[in-house]
Amino acid sequence: MATLAKGLAVLGSFGEARPSMTLSEAAGATGMSRAAARRVLRTLAGLGYVAQSGRNFTLTPRILELGFAYLSTQSWLDRAEPLMKELSHAVQESCSAAILQGAEIVYVARMPAPHRIMSTTIAVGTRLPAVYTSLGRIQLGFLDEAELAACIEESRLVAHTPNAITDPERLAERIRQDHEQGFSIVDEELEKGLRSIAVPIVTRSGVNVAAINLSSHASRASTGDLTDRFLPELQAVARLISRSLP
Incomplete structure (x- = not known):
């Protein structure tokens, strides 16, 4: 071993x-x-x-064989990808799915927007810090107190932008609030100009499997737009995906 x-x-x-x-x-x-x-x-x-x-x-x-072996076992992705593509086309923004792995998220599906959002390219397999992504925060909320504290301690709390939360207690509180409301918004914390909203993908028994999000540039969508325009459609897609899980 x-x-x-x-x-x-x-x-x-x-x-x-x-x-x-x-x-x-x-x-x-x-x-x-x-x-x-x-x-x-x-x-x-x-x-x-x-x-x-x-x-x-x-x-x-x-090395791709290892990644494809994992993806081939995730049958929910077969259901998710066409729904995500349709959603991305409808709102003209990028739609992504990611799993939580330690203190990071790993992208497992992505439907890019017709316009560039981030300065770096995001693709399947890309890893980002969970604490500074909506895809990560909404999944971190499923951890117990000790697990969440350990994950935050493992993370590098860096002020990537002036909006980034770097205080561990404030960050834990935000994650718990997001979990209670059922969605997470990260507003220009990972990169200036990037806003995103995510909801969890859960099994019928409530076990978190992954999360999906919609991302937009701040010039195109306010935080109000995220909750008013994007959230209902994102939740509808998440429910359809979750129904394919045992």
């Missing part, structure tokens, strides 16, 4: 900020010794998940 954990740690250390790494960089990113990182990278290369060019290691397309 320790070897598997090390392999996953190395794979997880690759990303937009580190598309390729040397042996030393991989060791530093994972906290391993150079010898341990070398063994792991050689094993991953032998399995076809990483490739080596000179001193640099990069992921290979085979």
Whole structure:
């Protein structure tokens, strides 16, 4: 199990900020010794998940098999994607679905808007801090007090914008309020100009599985627009998706 954990740690250390790494960089990113990182990278290369060019290691397309294996087990996505596409087209804004993984969200479906919203590209597999996204906050509300406190402690509470909440107690209170009202709005906290509203996807017994949201630029939608125009349609889609869950 320790070897598997090390392999996953190395794979997880690759990303937009580190598309390729040397042996030393991989060791530093994972906290391993150079010898341990070398063994792991050689094993991953032998399995076809990483490739080596000179001193640099990069992921290979085979890594997509792991992601597709997960997505293929999520039957609710088959129901969600056409509904999300229809909703995105109707409101002319981006519609996304994400799961909660630790202190981050992972996008599992995305219908982009015809106009750019964020400065960075969001795609399936993109990770963002849960505490600064509506998709994350609405799911964090399903955690118990100890789990939520641990997640907030693990998160980097950085003032990405003047609106960002950086006080742990205020953040926990906001998450609880969002959970009680059944939706979460994040107003220009992750990036200036970005507003979004999210609702949870739950099973019939009330277990949180994921969340979906609509995102818009502040110049096109006020927070009032999010609740008045977007929320009813978003909730209707969430109910339809939730009905496909056991």
